[in-house]
Amino acid sequence: MKGIWVIARRELNSFFDSLMAYIIIIIFLGFTGFFTWIYGQDIFFTGQASLTGFFNISYWTLFFFIPALSMRLIAEERQSGTLELLLTKPVSDWQIITGKFLAAFLLISIAIGLSIIYYFSVWRLGNIDHGATITGYLGLLLMSAAYISIGIFASSITSNQIVAFLLSLFIGIFFHILFGIISSNFTGLIGRILDFLSMQTHFESISRGVIALNDLLYFGSLILLGLIGSELSLAKRNLSE
Amino acid sequence: MDIVIENLTKKYGVQKAVDNVSFSVKNGEVLGLLGPNGAGKTTIMKAITNYFAPTSGTIRIGNFDVVEHPEEVKKHIGYLPETNPLYEDMPVVDYLHFVAELHNIPNDKIKERIYDIILTCGLQREKYKKINELSKGYRQRVGLAQALIHNPEVLILDEPTEGLDPNQIVEIRELIKKIGREKTVILSSHILAEVEATCDRIMIINNGKIVADNTADGLRKASRGNEILIVGIEDGERNDIYEALKQLETVEMVDFSSKDGNNCFEVQSKTGNSSAKAIFQLCVNRGWYISRLNVIETKLEDIFRQLTKN
Numbered sequence: 001m002k003g004i005w006v007i008a009r010r011e012l013n014s015f016f017d018s019l020m021a022y023i024i025i026i027i028f029l030g031f032t033g034f035f036t037w038i039y040g041q042d043i044f045f046t047g048q049a050s051l052t053g054f055f056n057i058s059y060w061t062l063f064f065f066i067p068a069l070s071m072r073l074i075a076e077e078r079q080s081g082t083l084e085l086l087l088t089k090p091v092s093d094w095q096i097i098t099g100k101f102l103a104a105f106l107l108i109s110i111a112i113g114l115s116i117i118y119y120f121s122v123w124r125l126g127n128i129d130h131g132a133t134i135t136g137y138l139g140l141l142l143m144s145a146a147y148i149s150i151g152i153f154a155s156s157i158t159s160n161q162i163v164a165f166l167l168s169l170f171i172g173i174f175f176h177i178l179f180g181i182i183s184s185n186f187t188g189l190i191g192r193i194l195d196f197l198s199m200q201t202h203f204e205s206i207s208r209g210v211i212a213l214n215d216l217l218y219f220g221s222l223i224l225l226g227l228i229g230s231e232l233s234l235a236k237r238n239l240s241e
Numbered sequence: 242m243d244i245v246i247e248n249l250t251k252k253y254g255v256q257k258a259v260d261n262v263s264f265s266v267k268n269g270e271v272l273g274l275l276g277p278n279g280a281g282k283t284t285i286m287k288a289i290t291n292y293f294a295p296t297s298g299t300i301r302i303g304n305f306d307v308v309e310h311p312e313e314v315k316k317h318i319g320y321l322p323e324t325n326p327l328y329e330d331m332p333v334v335d336y337l338h339f340v341a342e343l344h345n346i347p348n349d350k351i352k353e354r355i356y357d358i359i360l361t362c363g364l365q366r367e368k369y370k371k372i373n374e375l376s377k378g379y380r381q382r383v384g385l386a387q388a389l390i391h392n393p394e395v396l397i398l399d400e401p402t403e404g405l406d407p408n409q410i411v412e413i414r415e416l417i418k419k420i421g422r423e424k425t426v427i428l429s430s431h432i433l434a435e436v437e438a439t440c441d442r443i444m445i446i447n448n449g450k451i452v453a454d455n456t457a458d459g460l461r462k463a464s465r466g467n468e469i470l471i472v473g474i475e476d477g478e479r480n481d482i483y484e485a486l487k488q489l490e491t492v493e494m495v496d497f498s499s500k501d502g503n504n505c506f507e508v509q510s511k512t513g514n515s516s517a518k519a520i521f522q523l524c525v526n527r528g529w530y531i532s533r534l535n536v537i538e539t540k541l542e543d544i545f546r547q548l549t550k551n
Contacts, residue, residue: 006342010328017330081326085387088290088322089343090315238294 003091007099015107028111032057049126055136055207062144063176070151071165073100078159093234097227108144132209139206142219149226156230175199242303242394243267249298251284258284260449271421273440274429277549281449282429283323286397290320319388323399329373344391362386377404398428414439433541447549460544468510473533491516
């Protein structure tokens, strides 16, 4: 357990030392703030004390931001050779993967957490649905965790960060939007499966204030699948072929 | 802790990087791995440190099998990889702190350990600098410091003096020798003098196989065969001396060695004999004097080339 935290802390420090963390936080808050308060379907335009607009913008912003954050997690270590150093220290592959995951998740949580000022501002403006807001935040966190996990997997199979970035966007876009679009063309079992695979279905259901078991199951298995995939891709070095 | 390797094989695709290698290293022994580039030295080291699993064969460190108990084994190993990878953006102390934590050194002892190791590796003046600001020699010291921080019982050093200046090389060699008295050390190098200076035992590897495993002296003896002396004898007729030397019981062959001087001879003794004493006695009897007497040593370089040429 300590190994995970040691790795996560180093990673988190490196995010803050390299300004990456500040850039992510500022751009995330600026971007979502702009569309929540100033432009488009903003709060004053819709005239409702609700953070739905913020959640919708975040849903897309995080989709692009997370691969940029996660692309270096393993690929950079592989490129510079420090992966060899880590793998020969008394930590398991799983601890390395989860440590990296934790670091990225904490950084994204800080960025999302800081947007709580929007919540308090809207609260002062009118009657906000507290339940839906809280589950909306939960949805954002779960979605982020799923994309970080996919991002780490993409980062673990290459030593090129750009490839890792594009690959995680490529895998992500299926869950983010494509499965949803395709599912509307199918009926029956295939339609239901594709609909279940679509992130949007689960995210919307959670941000409406409903925490259903199958939503949690969906996010949980995506996260786990990404992490296990990354671990397997690290373990590939043990094979001879 | 002893290292015992049995029938180690590692394949990359169809190519065997290490081919059925068995050897053991005892506690307190420094083993030098020698071999041309691509011989399999680094592969053996990576398998011992559990960077990857061998294709077949077993590696035991102390009582633990490397593949079955990786985390237990890794606790006892200090490893300096060939490329000496480091987290460039970290200051030296922070980096060592990170490694110390990975090795589960108790928090209250970490500062003390870092202080000790910085002193041992001569990093006092550089300790707050970022690693990417350091010269190659100092980076190598940081690499060595991270390998030593948890006071491991087994040290695996892949070309530890690469990139150091002559003074630093001597310092690091002294350090390795000192450490080697209590620990099990395997180091690789392609500098033969270095291996000879630091190692108790030398293992030469070629094409993934062990081609020699002996002490430096043992290697010389095995390859030298007969003793060869260069003798300079004055105050006598050249041909008389030649004939007299030939008559000696221990001498197999005598030749003029004019490149060494006018009255110089190359004397090869019979197997297992030394002629120095007999030559001295001869000169005393005849009233000649010896102006020089050199033993021709077979250079380690020659042995190395002889064993590894394909």
